[in-house]
Amino acid sequence: MSESLSFESFFDREARTLFRRLCAVTGNASEAEEIMQDAFLALWERWDRVGAMEDPTGYLYRTSMNVFRKRGRRAALAIRRRLALAPDPVPFADIDEQQDVVAALRELTPRQRAAVVLLDVLDYSSEEAGEALGVTAGTVRGLASRARETLRQRMSEDA
């Protein structure tokens, strides 16, 4: 890791990919951006140490998942006008994608989506994913297993 890497450069390099993966986890661009912002801000506060790490990207994803875990679905659900609480934003409602894929993802819980992102996209071990999500490795494997099964069933039904 280059010691000269600035936080701004790191942001430019990682933000787009992180944002997309968080969108896949949350199904909501606004929530994904807030989680991404909080994670980057957390790193920025200690950038003198994080910037010198071997793998600041890994630290960024762990921090993102920690933020995600803490807020769960609540923040997005609670974005509220004071006259009435806005209904649950539809996961993936703001994208135009083939219905089968969207429907399959929508059937997963956010934690299931997070589990498959960590295990199948980021190639985390169950232990690493469990640490990021604040659950045991076995729980992560269970979440991912159910998610994969749901995806498989849904995609085969629509095939």
Next chain:
Amino acid sequence: MNETRVVIERIGERYALPNDAFERMLRRRDRKQRNQRVAAATVAFAVFVAALAFVLGGNPFDRSERPAVFVPPSASNGDITFVSDEVIDFSDDLSDFGILFVVDPAGGEPRKILDTSCPGETTSCEGVGIRSVDWSPDGTRIAYALFGYPANIREREGIYVMEVATDRVHQLTSCTDPCVFQDDVDWSPDGSRIAYRQTDVSGCDAANSFDGSCSIYTMSPDGTDRVKLPTGSAVDPVSPSWSPDGASIAFSARDGEDWFVYVMTLDGSAPTQLAADLPSPEQTQPAWSPDGSTIAFVAWEGAAVGAEPTGLDYENGLPFKLWAMAPDGSQRRLLTGGCCFVGGAGFGVQGPEWSPDGTQIALMEGTGGSVRVIDADTGEFIVIPGRPTGPIAWQPIPIP
């Protein structure tokens, strides 16, 4: 690349990161820092006032030694209920709305009475929260509206009633398909009906766009006999509040892009717009005093007249004022105001909630703020213990 990875990446690719993402992050950081400063200043001020009152010979939270400038709630009042969570971290704008606490407004530790955040059947219920709450007139039951269940158990969203003595919970309404959203519960003075706001949208996933789809209903406390109240020309009625005699209801409704407080009889005849001359584009959350002489309501000051608040308004929070007026709109007076605790996610100002004896009003400043107990005559207030995040209600003393 495995199949799951392909699906995930395909979905992610459909989202575009805003070009000004870095600048947006900086603005979020600035808002958070400002909210922290405001919260810290509020706490410091409350501590200062409490210390000053103590030095001057009174404890503002002690019933037996009432300060000269403000009379805390009397023993004839019950506890104040507020939504919160056991672990709250305001530093990162995270908000938690799943647990109900009660606290004696005259002092004492908040006590948990209901935890909706995870009923036990599933780990996927962690996002569940309470979006409105009200006590039965006899102080033995509490009605509340739940939101946030995942799609596979969405039918659990709806209005519930809990018998406090036994912890027995009854679900009165359910988010079934086609789904409607229910909120703004208000128990009638005789305990025989619960008024609520319902958003008549077609399907659980439809957006609530305030396009004329809101209505006020009443039902029995067992969930039966649901009746839609006619509200005449008032569009999108929300936030119902019964008059003490049970004959009328105050509510907020839209007139164009602005919101006003209305009063009408239960048959829907002649809803009357109140405080139309008040230059606040959004008047909401009316609450009828126990003696029927006064209606308190919240007015938001930040948005332009004739326009909906923008996303930035919500992110920054809006300044509010608490007004009181006679039910005919006369004798209007300003009680208190504040700004701006909600930022990003969370609830705006919650309440007002009258004390059962009608001498005080509770108001939650918004997620990240505090619960004020306000003298209904002077507008002076104290801040009570607890860290609220959401709706509040004032419990009548239960009948033995």
